[in-house]
Amino acid sequence: MNTIQKKIWMLASVVLLIMLSIWLAFTYYNQKTQNQYNDILQRYLIMNEVTSASQQVITDLNNYLLNPSLANFEQINMSQEEIRYAKHEVYNLINVENEFALTNYINLIDSFIETTNRSLKFQSEEEVEASTKEFSEATRISKYISEMTLTVIDTELKTYDRFYREIIEQSDEFKKLGIWLLLLIIVFLLLLTYWFSLTITRPVQQLTKAANELSKGRFDRPIKVESNDEISFLAKTFDQMRININNLISEIQQKAQLEHELQQNKLLLQESQLRSLQSQINPHFLFNTLNTLSKKAYLEGAEETSDLLVSVAGLLRYNLKRLDRSVTIHEEVVVLQQYMEIQKARFTDRLDFHLYIDESCLHIEIPGLTLQPIIENAVIHAIEPKEDGGSIWFRVLDEIDSVTIEIEDDGVGMSKDKVTQILEERLVEAEGHSTGIGFSNVVKRLRLFYGFEDIIQIDSTEGHGTKVVLKIPKTRRIDNNEEAPNRR
Amino acid sequence: MRKIGIIILCFIFTTLIYFTYISAEKVFYSDFQPPQTSALKEGQYRLVLITQELETPFWDKVAKGAIEQAQQEGASLEVWGSYGNNQEDFLKKIELAIHSKMDGIIVQGLDTEEFSSLTKFKAASSGIPIITVANDVPIEESLRRTYVGSDQILAGKMIAKELIADMGSLGKVIILGESEQEYHQQQRLQGIQDILKDYPNVETLYAETSDTKEQVITTTQDLLNQLPDVDAFIAVNANNAGAMIQEIGRRSRVEPFYIYTFDDGTESFSLLTQGKLDGMLEQSPEKMGELSVNLIMKWLTDETVPLNMDGYLTDIRIVKAIDM
Numbered sequence: 001m002n003t004i005q006k007k008i009w010m011l012a013s014v015v016l017l018i019m020l021s022i023w024l025a026f027t028y029y030n031q032k033t034q035n036q037y038n039d040i041l042q043r044y045l046i047m048n049e050v051t052s053a054s055q056q057v058i059t060d061l062n063n064y065l066l067n068p069s070l071a072n073f074e075q076i077n078m079s080q081e082e083i084r085y086a087k088h089e090v091y092n093l094i095n096v097e098n099e100f101a102l103t104n105y106i107n108l109i110d111s112f113i114e115t116t117n118r119s120l121k122f123q124s125e126e127e128v129e130a131s132t133k134e135f136s137e138a139t140r141i142s143k144y145i146s147e148m149t150l151t152v153i154d155t156e157l158k159t160y161d162r163f164y165r166e167i168i169e170q171s172d173e174f175k176k177l178g179i180w181l182l183l184l185i186i187v188f189l190l191l192l193t194y195w196f197s198l199t200i201t202r203p204v205q206q207l208t209k210a211a212n213e214l215s216k217g218r219f220d221r222p223i224k225v226e227s228n229d230e231i232s233f234l235a236k237t238f239d240q241m242r243i244n245i246n247n248l249i250s251e252i253q254q255k256a257q258l259e260h261e262l263q264q265n266k267l268l269l270q271e272s273q274l275r276s277l278q279s280q281i282n283p284h285f286l287f288n289t290l291n292t293l294s295k296k297a298y299l300e301g302a303e304e305t306s307d308l309l310v311s312v313a314g315l316l317r318y319n320l321k322r323l324d325r326s327v328t329i330h331e332e333v334v335v336l337q338q339y340m341e342i343q344k345a346r347f348t349d350r351l352d353f354h355l356y357i358d359e360s361c362l363h364i365e366i367p368g369l370t371l372q373p374i375i376e377n378a379v380i381h382a383i384e385p386k387e388d389g390g391s392i393w394f395r396v397l398d399e400i401d402s403v404t405i406e407i408e409d410d411g412v413g414m415s416k417d418k419v420t421q422i423l424e425e426r427l428v429e430a431e432g433h434s435t436g437i438g439f440s441n442v443v444k445r446l447r448l449f450y451g452f453e454d455i456i457q458i459d460s461t462e463g464h465g466t467k468v469v470l471k472i473p474k475t476r477r478i479d480n481n482e483e484a485p486n487r488r
Numbered sequence: 489m490r491k492i493g494i495i496i497l498c499f500i501f502t503t504l505i506y507f508t509y510i511s512a513e514k515v516f517y518s519d520f521q522p523p524q525t526s527a528l529k530e531g532q533y534r535l536v537l538i539t540q541e542l543e544t545p546f547w548d549k550v551a552k553g554a555i556e557q558a559q560q561e562g563a564s565l566e567v568w569g570s571y572g573n574n575q576e577d578f579l580k581k582i583e584l585a586i587h588s589k590m591d592g593i594i595v596q597g598l599d600t601e602e603f604s605s606l607t608k609f610k611a612a613s614s615g616i617p618i619i620t621v622a623n624d625v626p627i628e629e630s631l632r633r634t635y636v637g638s639d640q641i642l643a644g645k646m647i648a649k650e651l652i653a654d655m656g657s658l659g660k661v662i663i664l665g666e667s668e669q670e671y672h673q674q675q676r677l678q679g680i681q682d683i684l685k686d687y688p689n690v691e692t693l694y695a696e697t698s699d700t701k702e703q704v705i706t707t708t709q710d711l712l713n714q715l716p717d718v719d720a721f722i723a724v725n726a727n728n729a730g731a732m733i734q735e736i737g738r739r740s741r742v743e744p745f746y747i748y749t750f751d752d753g754t755e756s757f758s759l760l761t762q763g764k765l766d767g768m769l770e771q772s773p774e775k776m777g778e779l780s781v782n783l784i785m786k787w788l789t790d791e792t793v794p795l796n797m798d799g800y801l802t803d804i805r806i807v808k809a810i811d812m
Contacts (some may be wrong), residue, residue: 094525095524107589110589170515184501184504184505
């Protein structure tokens with residue numbers, strides 16, 4: 001990853017590199033020119049040295065010839081040494097073009113030295129005339145040396161003429177190069193800085209814009225930052241956060257939607273079930289007929305039959321009337337007693353019905369026709385199959401915040417499978433129920449009415465009887481459920 | 489807007505790169521190659537050709553031949569000299585060549601005492617071989633190794649024979665010589681006179697002049713006055729021919745006169761092509777240059793020792809104006 005720090009380092013090093021390379025180039029150029037100048041000067045200096053050294057030799061020789069002292073002799077030795085050294089230097093100046101001239105030049109110097117030596121030798125041999133002749137020869141050669149120096153320098157000038165002009169042109173051009181280079185670097189740095197600042201500020205701007213969007217609550221726009229530094233990392237994590245938030249929000253929305261639909265479904269189901277249940281109930285016609293029969297029986301003196309018919313009619317009326325709304329436990333108990341009277345008339349001594357009611361609980365509301373089907377079930381399964389009959393207990397007990405209704409029999413009991421079938425509302429209803437309402441129907445209605453599953457509990461052992469316990473809360477838990485039936 | 493700015497900036501940047509590159513190239517690139525340094529080539533012989541008459545057609549040819557030959561032989565040769573018969577300068581050059589310890593000196597002979605002393609004492613004592621070219625000097629005076637050039641006596645004879653052939657054996661001839669007569673001029677004169685003495689009907693008038701133009705003109709005037717019915721002229725020193733003909737031309741037409749000279753004058757060729765000269769003795773300057781270098785190399789490499797003291801003669805022939 002390219003960090004911002006790295007970028008800054010890069011910018012700095014590019015600038016440094018440029019400076020360094022310019023410095024190097026300039027130093028190189030300077031050094032080169034300096035060397036060139038030095039070389040040129042060196043050449044001329046060496047040649048000049050030859051001339052002056054030869055003249056020095058002549059002067060010293062003259063002095064010695066006039067006054068042959070040791071000091072003068074040493075002096076001449078020294079100046080001879082000098083010219084030898086100068087000659088040696090001239091060797092370095094030889095090149096292809098001046099080879100011939102310089103060879104002559106060197107030889108001329110040699111001749112000069114030889115002549116002076118001869119002069120000295122004649123002087124030591126006291127041959128004054130010969131010595132003087134050699135001296136004048138030496139003087140002439142020295143003159144030749146001077147002349148030749150000029151000629152050689154002239155040749156040098158010709159040879160190097162183009163070179164000198166080039167140097168002058170180059171140093172002129174060098175000034176121009178400086179200006180061009182300055183302009184170039186200015187523009188280059190401008191571009192570089194612009195690009196560099198852009199790579200840092202653009203992602204920040206993009207990020208700022210993205211943050212603005214987020215703060216306005218738009219979670220759906222992806223955050224894109226074209227960069228490869230920390231900002232991009234930040235943007236990536238930021239985008240991840242945005243995606244997460246977006247997912248969470250949509251999840252919540254989905255859940256709410258789902259829940260709403262579920263609720264709606266439930267309400268519709270309850271309504272339809274109630275309607276279907278109502279449609280099963282016997283028509284008024286039967287009720288009226290039963291009343292007529294009761295009156296007829298009473299008129300014919302069969303009072304017991306008349307009472308039974310009244311009970312049956314009461315039961316029927318209750319069926320027609322009460323199913324669509326909740327009733328109190330009291331009303332339900334009354335219907336229960338009417339039903340039991342009918343059953344007692346059927347089973348006489350075989351049916352033993354025990355009733356225990358806590359009076360304080362009678363005002364509690366429950367769905368209509370819930371207790372009677374359970375009792376009926378108990379009668380069908382506990383009393384009918386047994387020849388010597390059985391007992392049924394019905395208790396209404398007050399708990400603190402609920403009412404417990406127990407229906408117990410000592411009949412054959414139920415298998416565990418059956419119990420679960422009832423509780424899971426899967427039981428296929430057997431024929432023979434007076435109201436057409438089976439156990440499962442009751443369970444269903446109770447659960448719908450109260451909105452929770454364990455409203456009913458069944459304890460049963462095969463051969464020992466069954467105990468059905470209803471736990472009715474004193475206050476309804478889901479109030480809006482009551483609205484559903486009333487909405488019609 | 490910003491994009492345009494950047495594009496403009498980039499454009500400027502590219503332009504600047506171009507100009508900076510051009511400028512940098514000029515500053516750092518130099519196509520000047522300094523002459524290669526070289527150590528002294530020990531084995532190479534250094535020769536010098538010294539003449540009094542630099543940059544005359546004749547001596548240019550000698551120099552050309554010499555240089556070509558030197559290149560072939562692997563020797564280095566330079567042509568030194570003086571302009572316009574400047575003797576002092578010429579002698580100085582010879583002295584310089586001796587002091588410069590040349591391996592060999594090819595020199596135009598000069599029949600003077602200074603020349604003799606230079607060649608006799610200095611060159612000989614330094615062991616530098618000297619070959620005279622084109623113009624010879626007597627061997628006993630110069631201690632030259634040999635001479636390369638024309639047989640000047642024969643040249644004189646050929647000119648004289650040509651004169652007789654053209655003019656016939658009757659007539660008056662003016663021979664213009666040099667007051668400071670050089671050896672080769674003496675030889676020429678001798679050659680001319682050798683022939684002419686056999687023709688008693690040919691009257692010759694020998695006159696000397698110094699080589700300045702004015703002097704030549706005056707002398708010519710004198711001679712014309714002395715011998716108004718002259719038939720022919722021979723200029724022994726070819727350099728005097730121009731001035732002489734000019735003076736003759738002032739008096740009368742040049743064509744009727746038979747005028748002869750040699751090819752080593754500056755104007756000889758142009759005079760011949762103009763038809764003012766009737767005949768010219770042509771030597772072989774290139775051959776001289778070639779042969780002189782060849783011989784001195786032979787001497788230096790001990791191939792031919794000693795050289796033929798009498799000299800090596802090169803071809804001569806007469807060129808007539810009619811041939812041009």
